[in-house]
Amino acid sequence: MKISKYSFGMGDRFGRQGKAQLSAILEAEKQGIVLTPVWNKSYREHSIVGTRPADVRKEADEGTKALGWNKPYFVDADHINLKTVDDFIPYSDFFTMDVAEAIGKPSPEDEIRDFIQNNEKYRSGIPGLEIPVAIDREYLRRFAGQYLCAVHEAEKLYHHISQHKNPESFVVEVSIDEVDRPQTPADLFFLLKTLAEKKIPLQTIAPRFTGRFNKGVDYAGDLKKFEREFEQDLLVLNYAKKHFNLPASLKLSIHSGSDKFSIYPLIGRLIRKHDQGIHVKTAGTTWLEELIGLAEAGNEALGLVKKIYAEAYDRLEELTAPYAEVIDIDPDGLPLPRDFHAWNNQKIATALRHVPDNPAFNPNLRQLMHVAYKVAAETGRHYFELLDKYEEIIARQVRENLLDRHILRIFPTE
Numbered sequence: 001m002k003i004s005k006y007s008f009g010m011g012d013r014f015g016r017q018g019k020a021q022l023s024a025i026l027e028a029e030k031q032g033i034v035l036t037p038v039w040n041k042s043y044r045e046h047s048i049v050g051t052r053p054a055d056v057r058k059e060a061d062e063g064t065k066a067l068g069w070n071k072p073y074f075v076d077a078d079h080i081n082l083k084t085v086d087d088f089i090p091y092s093d094f095f096t097m098d099v100a101e102a103i104g105k106p107s108p109e110d111e112i113r114d115f116i117q118n119n120e121k122y123r124s125g126i127p128g129l130e131i132p133v134a135i136d137r138e139y140l141r142r143f144a145g146q147y148l149c150a151v152h153e154a155e156k157l158y159h160h161i162s163q164h165k166n167p168e169s170f171v172v173e174v175s176i177d178e179v180d181r182p183q184t185p186a187d188l189f190f191l192l193k194t195l196a197e198k199k200i201p202l203q204t205i206a207p208r209f210t211g212r213f214n215k216g217v218d219y220a221g222d223l224k225k226f227e228r229e230f231e232q233d234l235l236v237l238n239y240a241k242k243h244f245n246l247p248a249s250l251k252l253s254i255h256s257g258s259d260k261f262s263i264y265p266l267i268g269r270l271i272r273k274h275d276q277g278i279h280v281k282t283a284g285t286t287w288l289e290e291l292i293g294l295a296e297a298g299n300e301a302l303g304l305v306k307k308i309y310a311e312a313y314d315r316l317e318e319l320t321a322p323y324a325e326v327i328d329i330d331p332d333g334l335p336l337p338r339d340f341h342a343w344n345n346q347k348i349a350t351a352l353r354h355v356p357d358n359p360a361f362n363p364n365l366r367q368l369m370h371v372a373y374k375v376a377a378e379t380g381r382h383y384f385e386l387l388d389k390y391e392e393i394i395a396r397q398v399r400e401n402l403l404d405r406h407i408l409r410i411f412p413t414e
Contacts, residue, residue, distance in 0.1 A: 001093065002249045003171045003203050006411065007036040009076060009257070009281035010402070013045060013373045015055050016387050017286050018063030020395035024402035026067060033411040037069075038094055040076035040281060043084040044322070049377045053077065057091040078281075079175060082157055089164045094171040095157075096206070096253075100178040102153040104146055112144040119190065126189065129239050131232050133186045143190050150176065151191070155198040173204040173279075177255045178325070182208045185232040192236070196244035204279045206253035207233065213256035215326050216288060216370040217363045218356055219263045227266045234274045251277035256326055258282035259354050264409040282406060287373045288352060288366065289401045293394030294386060295348040301386045302345050304379065309365075310337035312372035319371045327371065333364035354405065 010021040018039065025037050039060045046052060057075050064073055077088030079098040088095070122135050154174050161170065174195060176183065183191070188207055195202055210229050211221020219226070233252060241250050254260070254267070257280040271278050291308070294301040312319055313334060320327055340348070351362040352369060376383050387394060 001169055001171055002247065003038075003074070003094075003279070004034070004036040004072065005249070005251070005277035006034065007038050007074075007204075007277075007279045008402075008407065009038045009040045009078075009253075009279060011040050011045075011078075011282060011286060012056075012059065013041075013049055013287040014290070014376075014384070014387065015041075015051060015059045016384070016391075017290070017395065017398045018059040019066055020398040021286065021402060022063050022067050022069060023395070024399045024407060026069070027399070027403050028407045028411070031408075031413045033407060033413065035407065035411075036072055036074065037064075038074040038076050038279070040078040040094075040096070042078040043080060043087075045078075045373075048374045053088045053091040074171060076173075079178075080157075081153075082160060085157065085161060089161060093169060094173065095161055096173045096175050097154050097157045098175040098178065099150040099153045099157070100176055102150040103176065103179055105149040107144060107148040107152075111148055112141060115144040115148060115194075116140045119193075126239070128243070129189070130235050131185055133189065135186060139186065143187060147187070147191060148194070151194045151198060154195060154200055158198075158200045167201070171204070172200060172202045173206060173253055174200070174202050175206040175253070175255065177206045177208045177213075179208050182210045182229070185229070185236050188233055188236045189240070192240040192246065192250075193244055196240070196246050201247055203247050203249045204251055204253040205237075206255045209254075212328065213260065213326060214328050214367065215256055215323060216259055216285065216366050217354065219260040220328070223262060223266065226263055227270070230263075230267065231270050231274070234270060234276050237276065238274065249277065251279055253279040253281065255281050258285040258406065261354075261356065261405070261409060264406075265412075268410045268412060278410070280406075280410065282402065285401060285406075286398055287376075288354075288370060289397040290387060290394050291369055292349045292352050293390060293397040295345050295352065296397075297386075297390040297393050298345045301390055302348070304383065304386060305348060306341050306343075308372055308375045308379075309340050309369065311375045312368055313337050313340075315375070316368065319368070319374060323371050327367045329364050329367050331364075333362065334368060335362075335365065354401075 025035050039056050041056050060075050074094040075092050076094040077092035078096045210225050295305045350360045
């Protein structure tokens with residue numbers, strides 16, 4: 001099974017916006033942008049909300065049937081490992097194999113020596129690679145000590161899935177993004193080489209890019225540095241596809257890709273320049289658009305948004321702890337619950353909606369509410385009843401957010 005050149009990962013915490021998300025993909029297609037939808041949800045998100053992988057499959061199947069989608073689509077077992085993968089296997093056809101926890105774990109000395117010996121030929125350079133890559137024996141030892149264990153973990157996980165599922169029936173992604181330091185082009189080169197030697201037919205790889213990819217807000221970092229590194233990564237991928245017998249569909253995957261408005265034009269220009277594909281994951285944005293829709297609806301829906309915020313404010317440390325590496329909240333920038341309670345529906349919606357040049361937008365509030373979906377889940381049936389009651393207004397927020405603020409910024413029409 002091959003994934004198309006351009007694919008779009010659509011997260012949905014509560015599994016109610018599949019049709020709204022797909023409607024954005026359909027509208028993009030009318031404008032000449034062809035994307036493959038991929039519904040993704042992680043084990044952590046299932047655990048917090050109380051859903052199961054079967055629910056994501058149901059959402060995707062029902063949404064595509066309702067809107068007459070007759071092209072490929074996927075359900076992603078997002079950020080899985082050997083401990084969590086089994087529940088996903090019957091329902092997923094895209095597996096994001098997260099091996100970040102194995103990065104830095106020690107490997108046997110004989111394996112490190114073999115790796116160095118097998119790759120010493122690259123110390124004089126990588127023939128045909130269009131970027132300079134400095135490689136010496138010290139680098140090779142450092143890479144082996146950092147990444148060989150992670151490669152072995154990916155191999156074990158891939159074979160485990162393959163024992164239960166035809167290898168031709170699913171897409172493989174390797175995720176190495178949830179680490180402290182970005183990978184260099186040389187790191188990516190040897191990662192792709194060693195993964196290919198393990199016969200892992202990966203079609204997407206999610207490296208750690210330079211800068212911060214905080215949840216629900218724009219990219220924070222040096223744009224010129226990101227642009228340079230992203231282009232180098234594309235060149236490495238192009239080389240790997242030609243020389244390591246990896247699938248021609250291999251492409252970069254951008255995790256925490258929602259709302260990274262400042263880098264979208266750079267990504268779009270570079271993938272077109274080098275004729276490369278891209279996969280973008282927009283996991284938490286949908287839940288925030290649900291909140292915006294509920295706020296705009298007013299009445300009891302607005303009251304619930306205010307209640308969720310007050311609870312989240314009081315539980316700030318608890319809710320943010322699992323996301324410490326991907327959020328950056330200034331508590332002084334958060335409104336006090338009593339002040340937030342006095343806001344009207346438009347003020348709350350405007351503060352949450354990610355329009356960076358609007359002075360009323362509050363990135364601290366947006367990030368806190370991003371991780372507050374646990375609070376909404378705890379309200380039980382009431383939250384779902386309001387999603388159903390105000391489906392039309394919520395769907396409009398979801399569709400416009402994905403299409404106008406995401407898809408059209410990465411893939412502008414002519």
